[in-house]
Amino acid sequence: xxxxxxxxxxxxxxxxxxxxSELGRKIVRQGIALFGELGFEDATxxxxxxxxxxxxxxxxxxxxxxxxxxxxxxxxxWRWAEYQLIFQTNNLKEPHEKLERILRLLLLKDLSxxxxxxxxxxxxxxxxxxxxxxxxSKAYLTHHVTEDNRQQLFKPYKDLCGRIAxxxxxxxxxxxxxxxxxxxxxxxxxxxTFFMQxxxxxxxxxxxxxxxxxxxxxxHLLFASLEKPVLEQA
Amino acid sequence: xxxxxxxxxxxxxxxxxxxxSELGRKIVRQGIALFGELGFEDATxxxxxxxxxxxxxxxxxxxxxxxxxxxxxxxxxWRWAEYQLIFQTNNLKEPHEKLERILRLLLLKDLSxxxxxxxxxxxxxxxxxxxxxxxxSKAYLTHHVTEDNRQQLFKPYKDLCGRIAxxxxxxxxxxxxxxxxxxxxxxxxxxxTFFMQxxxxxxxxxxxxxxxxxxxxxxHLLFASLEKPVLEQA
DNA sequence: TGCACTCGATAGTATTACTATCAAACGTAT
DNA sequence: ATACGTTTGATAGTAATACTATCGAGTGCA
Numbered sequence: 225x226x227x228x229x230x231x232x233x234x235x236x237x238x239x240x241x242x243x244x245s246e247l248g249r250k251i252v253r254q255g256i257a258l259f260g261e262l263g264f265e266d267a268t269x270x271x272x273x274x275x276x277x278x279x280x281x282x283x284x285x286x287x288x289x290x291x292x293x294x295x296x297x298x299x300x301x302w303r304w305a306e307y308q309l310i311f312q313t314n315n316l317k318e319p320h321e322k323l324e325r326i327l328r329l330l331l332l333k334d335l336s337x338x339x340x341x342x343x344x345x346x347x348x349x350x351x352x353x354x355x356x357x358x359x360x361s362k363a364y365l366t367h368h369v370t371e372d373n374r375q376q377l378f379k380p381y382k383d384l385c386g387r388i389a390x391x392x393x394x395x396x397x398x399x400x401x402x403x404x405x406x407x408x409x410x411x412x413x414x415x416x417t418f419f420m421q422x423x424x425x426x427x428x429x430x431x432x433x434x435x436x437x438x439x440x441x442x443x444h445l446l447f448a449s450l451e452k453p454v455l456e457q458a
Numbered sequence: 459x460x461x462x463x464x465x466x467x468x469x470x471x472x473x474x475x476x477x478x479s480e481l482g483r484k485i486v487r488q489g490i491a492l493f494g495e496l497g498f499e500d501a502t503x504x505x506x507x508x509x510x511x512x513x514x515x516x517x518x519x520x521x522x523x524x525x526x527x528x529x530x531x532x533x534x535x536w537r538w539a540e541y542q543l544i545f546q547t548n549n550l551k552e553p554h555e556k557l558e559r560i561l562r563l564l565l566l567k568d569l570s571x572x573x574x575x576x577x578x579x580x581x582x583x584x585x586x587x588x589x590x591x592x593x594x595s596k597a598y599l600t601h602h603v604t605e606d607n608r609q610q611l612f613k614p615y616k617d618l619c620g621r622i623a624x625x626x627x628x629x630x631x632x633x634x635x636x637x638x639x640x641x642x643x644x645x646x647x648x649x650x651t652f653f654m655q656x657x658x659x660x661x662x663x664x665x666x667x668x669x670x671x672x673x674x675x676x677x678h679l680l681f682a683s684l685e686k687p688v689l690e691q692a
Numbered sequence: 693t694g695c696a697c698t699c700g701a702t703a704g705t706a707t708t709a710c711t712a713t714c715a716a717a718c719g720t721a722t
Numbered sequence: 723a724t725a726c727g728t729t730t731g732a733t734a735g736t737a738a739t740a741c742t743a744t745c746g747a748g749t750g751c752a
Contacts, residue, residue, distance in 0.1 A: 240729095247730075263601025268708065279731060284710070361595050367497025369656045382659050400662060401675045407653060407660040408646050408679070415645055416638055422603045425616050426641040428634060441635045445642070445683055452682035474698095481699075502739065513700060518741070 230345075231303045236375040237296045240286045248286050250276045252300075253346060255293055260351045264294055264359045291366075295377050298363045301356050302380035304344065305329060309387055319395035326388055327442050330413035357414045385410060396450040405449055409442060416441065464579075465537045470609040471530045474520045482520050484510045486534075487580060489527055494585045498528055498593045525600075529611050532597045535590050536614035538578065539563060543621055553629035560622055561676050564647035591648045619644060630684040639683055643676060650675065 230243070242248030254276050258267045269283045269290060276283075287293040308329055313322040328334055332353050336342055342349055364378055372378065388406035392399060399405070416438050419426040429437040464477070476482030488510050492501045503517045503524060510517075521527040542563055547556040562568055566587050598612055606612065622640035626633060633639070650672050653660040663671040 245729075266601060269710085270708075279733090280709085281711080281732085282730060285729085289709075358599050358601075361599065364657065365592050365595065365652070367500060367592075373657060378657060382657065385660055401678065402662065403659065404650055404653075404661045404663070404672075404675050405679075407649070408642070411645065411649055412642050415641070418599070419638075419641060423598065423607060423612060423616065425637065426619055427638045428636065429638070438638075441638050444635065444686065444688060445639075445679070448682040448686035449679055452678065452685060454678060479698080503741090504739075513702090514740085515701085515742080516699060519699085523740075 229307060231300060231307070233296065233299060233303070234376050234379060236377060237292070237299055238287055239284075242286050242296070247276075247278060247282060249346070250278075251283055251286055251293070252297070253348070256297060256348055256352050256355060259294070259297070259355050259359065260348075264290070264355075264362060291363075294359055295363045295372070297352065298356055298360045299377065299380045300347075301352050301360075302384050304349070306380065306384045306387060309384065313391070319391050322391045323395060323446060324443070326391065327409070327413070327439055327446070330410060330442075331417070331439055333436075333439065357418050360414065361411075381410075392446075392450065398454070399450055400454055401449070405446070409446060412445070413438075413442060463541060465534060465541070467530065467533060467537070468610050468613060471526070471533055471611060472521055473518075476520050476530070481510075481512060481516060483580070484512075485517055485520055485527070486531070487582070490531060490582055490586050490589060493528070493531070493589050493593065494582075498524070498589075498596060525597075528593055529597045529606070531586065532590055532594045533611065533614045534581075535586050535594075536618050538583070540614065540618045540621060543618065547625070553625050556625045557629060557680060558677070560625065561643070561647070561673055561680070564644060564676075565651070565673055567670075567673070591652050594648065595645075615644075626680075626684065632688070633684055634688055635683070639680070643680060646679075647672075647676060 233241070233243075235241075240248065242252045251272065255267075255272055258272050258275060262271070267290065269280045273280045273283055287296065309326060312325045312329060316322050316325070332350070335349060364372070364381075366372070385403065385406045388409065389402040392402040392405055416427055416429070420429045420431045420438065424431065427438075428441070467475070467477075469475075474482065476486045485506065489501075489506055492506050492509060496505070501524065503514045507514045507517055521530065543560060546559045546563060550556050550559070566584070569583060598606070598615075600606070619637065619640045622643065623636040626636040626639060650661055650663070654663045654665045654672065658665065661672075662675070
């Protein structure tokens, strides 16, 4: 495929747009590699600069601090996922089928092996996905959520959940918890993956096998919720 | 009530048992207050020492570092919750009723206003609960999960989820995802509370009203899952 | 009286998380 | 060719953090 869809990011996510220069792109791409290897807490701008062959001060020209870089990466991922959601559900008639696609997307089930055909423009999506699984909640589980939220830093995440909620309502207009169910599915797609890999007794799945048990769980959870009538208050 | 149930904690959670001395108890109780006020990232042992009127070095005699203190607090909370679960579901016949109690427990719905009657021994449970909501996943979402898990640091969490899973299976022996559903309920009790308070568009609930919409959501999610048959693979 | 133990107090180190400044390199407009 | 603006590299420096080590006073107990 020849098209590259550029993801335009909220200006509050950075000091200088990292997609506007070669150094900026390196910061993002090598940042993903570094967070992936060391984890968020052990990564530092010093180490990132050394890996890139630049200086700390240069990185600070792009991102206020390490946490902002994380927020940027996570936001980028959600924007990518939202685009994929729109693209993959386009022209589908059945909301049921759309929901099925969404679950597969959340688990990154149908990622092409050819990196350039995923519209990721040199970004290692599998690595980014594993970072999102382990670190994404640290983006918003902070004492300063409210200020960050005011700057719209979490809009990509909220937009994605909003779209999922809309499709849930297409399928079942009477379901009263569409937003909560949407965020539950997104979070659980990641948490159950993490548990499966690292704390397996918290799940019913084997990490080794590739038979989509987690997908079945999410599917069952979703459609069970949509099928069961909700009792109205008297 | 006159009984104080002492929670015995895994020795790997601390260097010196904080319940064995006055200073240790202060570290735990004031640690809860500090994490609550500043959030985990902004809290330091220096600030904690100042607040207690002791020195950094003394705190390091009890806990290796700030992260271990967090893990301890979170583990303590899960042990407390497990005890409450056992106590509150004791003698109940209907698994359905047990599950209902569990959901209320996860949301801390029936906490007595008299602090001493909750078996918390001077620990501010509401504050601790709010810390667990915001910080608990940071206890295990790290690059060193596996080592920490090997030291059984997350056993209290896994034990609690295990008990919930067992009761799920009492209610519905054929349900194949009991563990995952249990961890989903526990995580979502917290995440949806956090979202409701700070990122409300991710939920369907109003933080102001006290009409248990979140409880209804969790209840619906749980029983919908247990009622829907699971299709067997051919 | 002596011993074990805890804690307070002080000191010190390495790393982290930045901020400031200046000059070299580069492309562009004139 | 030159002047200009922008980006980066390079160096320096500060304040805070995350520890570790040592010593001595106080306390309780044998």
